[in-house]
Amino acid sequence: MTNEINELLISGLKEKAYPGAVLLVAQGEDIVFFHNVGNRAVKPKPLLMEKETIFDLASLTKPLATTFAIMKLVDEDLLDLDKPISYPIQPFPWKDKANITPRVLLNHSAGLPDWKPFYLELIKYPLEKRKSVLRQSIMKEPLYHEPKTVSLYSDLGFVLLEWIIEITARKDLSSFLNATFYHPLGLESLYLDQITADRIYEKNRFAATEYCPWRKEIIQGHVHDENAYVLGGYSGHAGLFGTALDVFTLTTALVKIYHGTRSDLLSTETVRTFFSRQGIVPDSTYALGWDTPSQKNSSSGSYFSPTSVGHTGFTGTSLWVDLEKKIIVIFLTNRIHPSRSNEKIKDFRPKLHNLIMQELGYA
8 A cells, every 4th residue: 555645645745735744554453554754844944754753743632631531530430421510620600601511521512612812811820820710711701602502622621621630630631641541551752741841852853833923933842732832731622742653552552442352441331432422412523532524524534434533633633543444544744834824634634544445445
């Protein structure tokens, strides 16, 4: 399958869908394609893309960090998906949100706004107070819709989920994930960003993202998302960094649990619940913390089975898993380098996924 996929990846470079990319395709536990093209940075100086390049995974933080933590808490009977968030969060003066549950937050059906530039105000506060200020601000935000009536992708819901994790686990999200999943799996380069800590890896190991007008620099080695940055490097919606191999190792563990061939991290029942469309809002494609293929215009293309899950990230990252065929496609790019105005990746992703499935004999 190498030649045609290589040619398509190179065409993505020529069409300027991205400056560089890493593609990893696996069938079962076997990696069948693993290749890098282009540059991990073009400004301020060109740096070649490498398989070991560390990416700002952006909204892959939602399934691979926040959702993982929630799964663990559910698995250990420490959190009930259907118990209102007014139970763990006390006091709770926000009556319009009293019936919101972790399930609807994970399913993007809580009625919360999708995104707001909170960072412009948060920067005025000391760092240690910003998460608390943000959480209070979100709770004061009017709902866009009644819960369970509309599907609206929301960063804000995952900010609240991080809050619930902290209360329930009695640890910050980073510490909880490191102790529970990342370190036991040997994922030393999969981590949540900490802007005040010493940099773990040299800056040049990272895929560069945008020239940020607010920070007045090319972002490389720290989180691109402004709200996550101002909070110290991460929140429940963004801030996870890692390599393609890191994402593969973590995802493979989940697929094994789903199929009942691994049981040390989570139960099969829990993983299957989170991978299932919830049916809360008619025609919604969302499961719990994950998306599933839509009938039209899915980033996964046309050939992933209905029992597939995936997610995309704003920086140009994506992960799709066909649970029936046991196929994993990890496609990491720096498409917003040096500008977020480049949206050619939206048309490129389904073409790539279709070609991969054709090459594997599933089209």
